Amino acid sequence: MTTADVPEPVTPPGTADDTNIFVRMTGGGDPERHIVLGEGARPTPGRGNVVIRVEAAGVSYAEVQMLGRLHPFPPAFPFVPGYDLVGRVVETGPGVTDRRVGERVAAMPRHGAWARYLETPARTLVTVPEELDAAAAVALITNGVTAWQMLHRLARVRPGDTVLVHGAGGGVGSLLTQLAVHHGLRVLGTASPAKHDAVRALGAEPFDYRTPGLRDVVRKRAPEGVRAVFDHVGGRGLDDSWAMLASGGTLVSYDSSVAGYEPGQWFRPHVPALRRTVRHWVARRLGLTRGRRMSMYYVKPGERFGADLATLFRLAAEGVLRPEIAARHPLDGAAAAVRALLEGRTVGKHVLLP
């Protein structure tokens, strides 16, 4: 490597290069009590790994669920949260041949991203275009790939179709709405009334998810039913979502965030979705569903993840996708960011800038 390849200094002025600052989640409960700052040594990369200087890390609903002991796959407390990040490679470990110091990359380690430095496997990284804002890019990682894959890999949609997006003002929902509108779909989007203007601005037709007789309201707007429903709420509402489908339509269930469960009951909210998925699968095999089907979705890293994220970065660079940023926080603002998500007060993605 020549000196011309060496990136701009990646350490903020006045901070020691070998110091790592991070956020830890120490237990379940209030964010103000259990989300705290910590300090340690900068990690050194093991075989196949790189160390990244984090530019931006996402705050996601997963952390809200981990704090409420309602996430299905949480690390043991205490741990450093942070599902996804954008940053620059500052060191490569033995055996890393395809990544260089200075490259701008994205990753979805699922935890560990709320830190100045993070060690992660090189093979999972995706290149981030220099022109993209770090916060906008981070908003596209977990949420964007989730939206893209549900729309283009699971639901069989064609331009002109009508789809229903629950929570169209949320992180995933707002990206899903933009992608669907870009694909030529008509989007019915549920949201609380305070977010209707924002949802309308994305190109969707908003209505309140608390409206009584939701399935009839949708039937009135789409008498043949909708081609796909994207549902992150789960519970009994899945029956409404299923009933809204047109023949051949797809219900995508991508979480069960329905309220009313106690900390630790992480599996119970998912039981209604699992039951219905199996029941509809059997009914479909017997030819009883008019071609309708139900799928459960969970985002995971891999080849498709990398390819789809690269597509999303391109769409954002072209101005097709505009990820909404709710707020940018320093690392010590992590508890406030989680509190804002917990209370559903904001539109868009909360991002930490370590």
Ligand SMILES: NC(=O)c1ccc[n+]([C@@H]2O[C@H](COP(=O)([O-])OP(=O)(O)OC[C@H]3O[C@@H](n4cnc5c(N)ncnc54)[C@H](OP(=O)(O)O)[C@@H]3O)[C@@H](O)[C@H]2O)c1
């Ligand atoms: N399966 C996966 O791989 C995957 C990946 C990413 C995210 N997720 C899940 O996706 C969900 C959304 O994540 P996010 O980051 O977009 O969260 P978010 O920004 O907090 O958005 C959640 C949205 O849900 C809406 N909502 C609340 N109650 C609702 C109801 N009863 N019916 C319909 N909508 C309702 C909220 O609308 P108002 O604010 O207007 O009330 C809000 O816009 C979370 O459950 C998350 O865990 C799953």
